[in-house]
Amino acid sequence: MLESKYSAPEFDIYGDRHQPDDDGNWPAPVASAPVGAIVSLPGSKSLTNRELVLAALAESPSLLRSPLHSRDSQNMVEALRALGATITETGATGNFGADWLVTPGELTGSTTVDCGLAGTVMRFVPPVAALALGPTTFDADSAARGRPMGTMIASLRALGVDINDDGRASLPFTVHGTGRVGGGEVTIDASSSSQFVSGLLLAAARFENGVTLTHSGARLPSLPHIDMTVAALSARGVRVTSPAVGTWSVEAGPIAGRDVDIEPDLSNAAPFLAAAVVTGGTVTVTGWPAETTQVGAELLELLPRFGATVILEGNRLTVTGGDTIPGVDLDLTAAGELAPALTAIAALADSPSTITGIGHIRHHETDRLAALATEINKLGGKVTELEDGLRIEPQPLTGGTWLSYHDHRMATTGAIIGLVVPGLVIENIATTAKTLPQFTELWTTMLAGTVRE
Numbered sequence: 001m002l003e004s005k006y007s008a009p010e011f012d013i014y015g016d017r018h019q020p021d022d023d024g025n026w027p028a029p030v031a032s033a034p035v036g037a038i039v040s041l042p043g044s045k046s047l048t049n050r051e052l053v054l055a056a057l058a059e060s061p062s063l064l065r066s067p068l069h070s071r072d073s074q075n076m077v078e079a080l081r082a083l084g085a086t087i088t089e090t091g092a093t094g095n096f097g098a099d100w101l102v103t104p105g106e107l108t109g110s111t112t113v114d115c116g117l118a119g120t121v122m123r124f125v126p127p128v129a130a131l132a133l134g135p136t137t138f139d140a141d142s143a144a145r146g147r148p149m150g151t152m153i154a155s156l157r158a159l160g161v162d163i164n165d166d167g168r169a170s171l172p173f174t175v176h177g178t179g180r181v182g183g184g185e186v187t188i189d190a191s192s193s194s195q196f197v198s199g200l201l202l203a204a205a206r207f208e209n210g211v212t213l214t215h216s217g218a219r220l221p222s223l224p225h226i227d228m229t230v231a232a233l234s235a236r237g238v239r240v241t242s243p244a245v246g247t248w249s250v251e252a253g254p255i256a257g258r259d260v261d262i263e264p265d266l267s268n269a270a271p272f273l274a275a276a277v278v279t280g281g282t283v284t285v286t287g288w289p290a291e292t293t294q295v296g297a298e299l300l301e302l303l304p305r306f307g308a309t310v311i312l313e314g315n316r317l318t319v320t321g322g323d324t325i326p327g328v329d330l331d332l333t334a335a336g337e338l339a340p341a342l343t344a345i346a347a348l349a350d351s352p353s354t355i356t357g358i359g360h361i362r363h364h365e366t367d368r369l370a371a372l373a374t375e376i377n378k379l380g381g382k383v384t385e386l387e388d389g390l391r392i393e394p395q396p397l398t399g400g401t402w403l404s405y406h407d408h409r410m411a412t413t414g415a416i417i418g419l420v421v422p423g424l425v426i427e428n429i430a431t432t433a434k435t436l437p438q439f440t441e442l443w444t445t446m447l448a449g450t451v452r453e
C-alpha cells in the first residue's frame with residue numbers, strides 16, 4: 001500500500017533533520033517501509049488530572065503512580081499547590097517521570113491559576129477554588145482564552161458562588177471562594193464540553209448538599225469521560241449515581257485518599273496505532289489496561305473499520321494495517337478526542353469517509369473541524385466541513401507546511417500524514433508538550449524500529 005500510493009521516502013529518518021529548527025518547524029519523518037515497533041507511552045492526561053483534583057480534596061494523602069508529566073498536568077499541579085495542596089515527587093523516577101504524593105491542605109485561595117491550554121484545568125479547578133477561603137483568578141494562554149467557560153461560570157453561580165468575569169462569560173475571571181459551597185440541584189447545558197459535568201461532579205462531595213446535576217442541551221459529547229469521573233469518585237468512596245440519562249447525583253461526604261496507578265494515555269496511542277494503519281505495518285502499545293474508562297479503548301473497534309487487525313494479548317495491543325484502507329462512516333459523539341488521528345487515516349484511505357457527531361471539537365484547542373479541513377486541503381486534499389463533522393474524500397497529497405494551531409492533536413495528525421506524504425513540515429511541534437512532551441522522540445524511535453523490507 002505504501003509503495004503503490006506514495007512516492008519513495010526522500011530523506012533519512014534517523015538524521016538531525018528530525019529535530020525542529022529554531023522556529024519550531026519539524027520535518028515530519030517519512031516511513032521508508034511499513035512501521036514495525038513496540039511503543040510505551042506516558043500516563044493518561046484525563047486520569048492524572050482527575051486524580052490530582054480528587055487527591056487535593058481528599059481527607060488523607062494519595063500516591064499517584066506513573067502520572068503524566070506534561071504541560072497540562074503541570075498546570076494542574078501548580079493550580080492545586082497554589083490553592084493549598086502539597087504535591088511532591090517521590091519514588092523511583094520511571095521512564096516518564098516520578099510518582100506524585102499529594103497531601104491535601106486547607107484551601108486558602110488568594111491566588112492565581114494559569115490554565116495554559118488545558119481544558120481540564122479551566123473546567124475542573126474553578127469548583128475547587130469555590131471551596132477556598134479567598135479569591136482565585138483564572139487565566140490561560142491567549143490561544144485558550146476563547147474556549148467556552150460560560151456554562152461553568154453560570155452553574156457555579158447557580159450553586160451560590162460569586163464569580164467576577166466582567167460580563168465576558170470566558171477567561172479570565174475570578175472565583176470569590178468563601179470556604180463553603182451550598183450545592184444542590186443545577187441544570188446545565190454541557191453540549192459544548194463534557195468537562196463542565198466532570199468539573200462539578202469532581203468537587204461536589206465537598207459541597208454542603210452535594211450536587212444533583214442535569215444536562216439540558218441537545219447533545220452531550222464525550223460521555224466516556226463523564227463515566228471516568230464517576231468511576232474515579234466511586235473508587236474514593238464517594239456515592240455517585242445517575243438516576244436518569246443525563247442526570248448525576250453526588251452525595252456530600254468524605255473523599256478517600258488513595259494510591260492509584262495511572263494507565264498509559266490511550267488517546268495518545270492513537271497516532272502511533274494510526275502509523276501502523278497508514279503504512280500497512282504493525283505497532284504494539286504496551287501497558288494496555290484490561291479494563292479502562294479511557295475513550296481510547298474504542299480504538300479496538302474503530303481501527304478494524306479502517307481495515308486493520310487489532311489483537312489484545314495480555315497488556316499489549318497490536319495493530320496491523322491491512323492491504324487497503326476502506327473509508328468509513330463514523331459517529332464519534334462519544335470519542336471526539338480520537339477524531340484528529342482518525343481523520344488522518346481517512347485522508348489516506350482508499351474511499352471517502354464521513355465523520356459526524358463532533359461539532360463540539362470546534363471548541364477544543366482550536367476549531368478542529370476547520371483546522372483539519374484547512375491543513376489537509378492545503379496539501380491537495382478534499383475535506384468538507386459539515387455542521388457536526390467532516391466529509392473526507394481522499395486525494396493524492398503533496399508536502400507543505402502543516403500548521404498546529406497550538407493544538408497537540410493537530411501536530412500529531414500532521415505527523416501521521418507525513419509518514420506517507422514526503423515534505424510535510426509541522427509548525428510548532430513543541431505544542432505536543434501539552435500531553436506528550438516526548439512525542440518527537442517516541443515517533444522517531446517508532447520509525448527506527450521499522451523493519452526495512
Ligand SMILES: O=C(O)C1=C[C@@H](OP(=O)(O)O)[C@@H](O)[C@H](O)C1
Nearest residue numbers: 046193194195198221222225337
Ligand atoms: O474530561 C476530560 O478529561 C476530557 C473530556 C473531553 O472533552 P470534551 O467533552 O470537551 O470533548 C476530551 O475531549 C478532553 O480531551 C478530555
Ligand SMILES: C=C(OP(=O)(O)O)C(=O)O
Nearest residue numbers: 117118119120337364365
Ligand atoms: C480536547 C482536548 O484537551 P482539553 O483537555 O484541553 O480539552 C484534547 O486533549 O484533545
